Amino acid sequence: MEISGIYDNGPIAPVAKVHENLGILTEGAYRYYNIYYIEGLPRSRPLIIDMVALNNAANIAAYTQLTAQLVPAIRPGGSDRMKEFLHLRWEPIDDVEGNLYELNNQGRYSAQGVFASVTRFSRDLDPYLAATTFFVLGINKDATISAYNPNAVALPRARFIFQGYRYLVTPLDAKPAVATELPATAAVY
């Protein structure tokens, strides 16, 4: 078994190579997949989403949290035989904080006593946003995002930008001899 370096404080890189095996923690246990394909999702305009617009809101009011919304841009597809698996880092490009939920509103970046968020300060000491890494496994294990305005004034927009990799993975029936285990996915249910 290999453990991936997904939170190493450096640039994002694929967690494994094409034709290697991945163990993804989902539905209460590590499930195993073979990587069929990988491609990059560069930081770019189609990967920006504005949570004010997605909420059909006028703005994001002072000290206010917008309702978490499904973000179709990071909604993986696939089938039981070939799944999309997204490996992403993200940050706000307006002065707002982002909270990430996966599955049944399960907050990510959380411990027993805290629910952390991704902010414009997240790059301090973590310039490659490694700690914001998250994964979304197709299908029906989608991520939702909510935005919080920490300012004393309303802001017109709450935009976030994503970047990362898209993998296509095929499920394996049994645990392979060698696989990279990913403890980071939200899918712990």
Added chain:
Amino acid sequence: MADRIGIRKAGNAGLVTTTGGNDLLHTQALVTVQAVTFPARSFIIRKIMWYNNTGANVTLAIGTLDGTPAFVQLLPTIYSLNTFDNALTEAELPGVEFIAAAPTEVVGLRFNGNAYVLASAAGVLIAIEVEELGA
């Protein structure tokens, strides 16, 4: 806070001669993703340069338009002396971010996010440099 890395460019209206009305200096880049429209790039004015040879002193107000549409001044008024040129650079300019508001915002705050100059008289030459932020 880590630096926001942007792209420096001239205002996309280029060299503008004031008319005494709202004269466009730079248009915001909007994008529609997943059926919602928002600014792909907001921007901050980093330089303003002007020349006044109109025969009289002229005031220059820089701002955006609201949903009326009416001019909304966002930077303090510039006093442009006759026969003089002048410039304001990043060190002198506050980092006012021009950003388009949601279409559901109230009319008075529904800024279109573009930069305009409203001069007290026609004939002043003005150009700006902006830093666009986003992707």
